[in-house]
Amino acid sequence: MKKRKIELAVISDVHLGTYGCHADELIAYLNSIQPKKLILNGDIIDIWQFSKRYFPSSHLKVLKKIIGMASKGTEVLYVTGNQDEMLRKFSDTSMGNLKIVDKLVLNLDGKKAWIFHGDVFDVSIQNAKWLAKLGGYGYDLLILMNSFFNWCLSKMGRERYSLSKRIKNGVKSALKYINDFEKTAADLAIENGYDYVICGHIHQPKKERYENKNGNCVYLNSGDWVENLTALEYSFKRWKIYHYNHDRLSPFFVDEDLKEMDMNDLIASITDVNLEPETEDIIEEHTKLIEVEEKDLDNQGLAQN
Template sequence: MKKRKVEVVVISDAHLGTYGCHAKELANYLASIKPKTLILNGDIIDIWQFRKSYFPKEHLKVIKQIINCASKGTKVHYLTGNHDEFLRKFSDTFVGNFSLQDKLLLELDGKKAWVFHGDVFDASVQHSKWIAKLGGLGYDYLILLNRFINWCLNKLGKEPYSFSKKIKSSVKKAVKFIGDFEITATDLAIEKKYDYVICGHIHEPKIKEVENKFGKTLYLNSGDWVENLTALEYNNKRWKLYRYSNNPIQTIENEENDNFDMENLLTQVYFNSARK
């Protein structure tokens, strides 16, 4: 099936290597699109909770799709987050069509987009990292339990239920944190005269225009691939929020070769981009 052409795609918070990651769905989505620019906005690989015993083939397929994109001409920007902060020691690395950075400034049709993960605003990550890691582990098991319960609900013909979304919407501190996050990001973007500010981190997909006495900006959050299965897409001077459905445009089960040589693909990325 023909792939959809997209100018810019932003995904974040895939948390590959954890039980909660919807890797199969993410790989299907990546296989269905042909972006000019792909931005991986942090927490793609969850190094905090990485287990040698758990990195199934569905998770490897996501990496394969990303490498395939880069080898075929897509500009891939990997921006670091808190769960993959180990990669920050290698920031500002550029190899062919692939770059590893902490933040990105992008010009889109004469407008400036400021892209970063967003954990810089999270005090628990910056000052009490062990608490944040413990919370991340609890969140992972909550998502796993939620997935099992939704499986049971599906068998009973009931609608799925999200524990984490219920907690976020009912706990005052969670609601306040999300609100403070958005205000901080947009205030800084307006101060810096950026037209778009694009974040991840809080697993809350959103597109919202924000205005204060100094100006206005468009706040965008790409959501995640644990609960929401969302991405941001930019085409024809407009942003939209993509939400994965149970009937994706294209699946990857029918690809000619299910196995792949990581070293060979990395070589393709480098030499294909070098020819351009």
């Protein structure tokens, strides 16, 4: 399978070491891309619920794959989260192409992206960590029950169903928490002059522009690999939410944002990079040949409208 070359990929909330983790699907996704940078935006390993009794080989393969990508030239930036917070004692440590950080600011084509996990906004974690951990165990149990439920549905030929999504969408306090989380992150990003703010933590993939009296920014959330199986991808100066269940057979360029671009904008976004002089000469030469061929076709009345 030919790998898709992209500028940046962001994944979060993989929760390796739990029953809900979709490690095989994540490996398939990572095998399909060749990013210049891979951002691991927190909760990759669920240290809170880590158990020697459950850490299957597929979960180890994910770690091996990530290390392998780093060894082959991909810059891997591990942004720590709440459930892998033990890694925060190693913040700013570098090992080859792998670096551990608590937060990150990147320059993307002249725009600033502020990247962090998002647990800093979670009051339950800040004030009562034991309660947050208890909730994590309950969530893991719910996911385990949901897996059995979906296995039964698949045997009956019916579509998968997410119990946790249903509960979140049906509880007003959960919806308010998510909305407050997103607004707080966006407001802080605008206040500090960031064009993008990129989070994880709440398992809700999203891409939305926020505005207030001080300006605007784009809020992005990479979702998770427990329920949604999503990632963020940046290429051609555009952000895309990648959905494994829908996009795994689709190339990046079918993104709706790119469909809406005219050809000149698309060419400009692709070629807006520093090329070697030899490469520029080759492109110019081929462009002239194409123009000559088109003129010949016009003279013969064969050019398409």
